[in-house]
Amino acid sequence: MGKGLGDKLVVAISSRALFDLRESHQVYESEGVEAYRQYQISREDEVLPPGDAFVLVKKLLGLNAAVERAQVEVILVSRNSADTGLRVFNSIQHHGLDISRAAFVGGRSPYPYLAAFGCHLFLSTHVEDVRSALDAGFAAATILSGGPRREAGGELRVAFDGDAVLFSDEAERVYQQGGLEAFQNRERESAREPLGGGPFKPFLSALNRVQQAFPQESCPIRTALVTARSAPAHERVIRTLREWDIRLDESLFLGGLDKAAFLEAFAADVFFDDQPGHCAKAMDVVATGHVPHGVTNEKVSG
Structure with a gap:
């Protein structure tokens, strides 16, 4: 377990699993890294809409409010750079998510940091990152875009x-x-x-x-x-x-x-x-x- 996190349940999530980044990812795919960087910087005050794992993360973090000592830590691990990741953190703050730790790895796979954070689960939309995490012994899954999302309240x-x-x-x-x-x-x-x-x-x-x-x-x-x-x-x-x-x-x-x-x-x-x-x-x-x-x-x- 990573130092300072005690015996918490630690979940690492990618920015594209947490937020809907389809538009900006399309810019990256069609125009390249620099165009993507400029796109995100120019919109860093525009709040990103929830992604497919957003409600899950909100419910996980909500567990901490019901007990004296926080039981869950969610960490952002992203292929973004800190530059392009600022929009993601601004959106985290806007949505009131208690996420303070992050690894922005500038285009590379973030899976090597899972052990340092002491992660129990890694959720991403990037299949190869998920495979690498599984090969390294972590629970990991590729979040698929699909049907309706549950409400944030309740169990x-x-x-x-x-x-x-x-x-x-x-x-x-x-x-x-x-x-x-x-x-x-x-x-x-x-x-x-x-x-x-x-x-x-x-x-x-x-x-x-x-x-x-x-x-x-x-x-x-x-x-x-x-x-x-x-x-x-x-x-x-x-x-x-x-x-x-x-x-x-x-x-x-x-x-x-x-x-x-x-x-x-x-x-x-x-x-x-x-x-x-x-x-x-x-x-x-x-x-x-x-x-x-x-x-x-x-x-x-x-």
């Missing part, structure tokens, strides 16, 4: 896929290679053998610690596992979470049903999944983070 609701997200992709590899029957047989035989941890296990553990700062009956954080698994593959998941001593408030074993309707029913603020197909459907109803990890994404990128 923070976070939903996770299981295999290759909370858990390792060992079971998914069996499914990919041998099909459903081989997967179910393997999971039945291994029911009492805990699954390996996936990239989001440390983040869920840190989120669980924040939950423990609140009375269970009035905790403003609610978590859910939303997985394509069903019986008999459920038992290994339950025993694994028990072994880890990690609590999930809800567990949905859907047996291959479309996850989107269940995410809407859960009223998730964000959903993390490794499979692009699941993400494409989920993003119509919830802010969605694609986790480019595991065997499914080896095939996509290969």
Whole structure:
């Protein structure tokens, strides 16, 4: 954990995940770095509208108001320079977000600073930065632009896929290679053998610690596992979470049903999944983070 941040939950977010920077990014893509720099400087007093992860960040920071000691730190990590990043910080102040720390890295990937800040989660719109963070052992996801955003009030609701997200992709590899029957047989035989941890296990553990700062009956954080698994593959998941001593408030074993309707029913603020197909459907109803990890994404990128 980074010095001075204690045992807080630390979330790093890119400027394009926090704010809607589509117009300025189009200038960068079509006209280059200098035109982008001039564009941002000339508009640095114009407030940026919220991006796809804005409400999530607002809810995370809102948790600090409900406890004596701040539990969450959000850090801006950006490919902008300090020059072009001034508009982003002005917008942070305008929206009343308690974000005071930042790394502006001038066009390079910010992921090397995640360890120095002690981050538990990195959210970005830049796929390669996310892959680099995952390779370095951090929970990381590419925030996808999609459907309606939740309101900022109320509970923070976070939903996770299981295999290759909370858990390792060992079971998914069996499914990919041998099909459903081989997967179910393997999971039945291994029911009492805990699954390996996936990239989001440390983040869920840190989120669980924040939950423990609140009375269970009035905790403003609610978590859910939303997985394509069903019986008999459920038992290994339950025993694994028990072994880890990690609590999930809800567990949905859907047996291959479309996850989107269940995410809407859960009223998730964000959903993390490794499979692009699941993400494409989920993003119509919830802010969605694609986790480019595991065997499914080896095939996509290969």
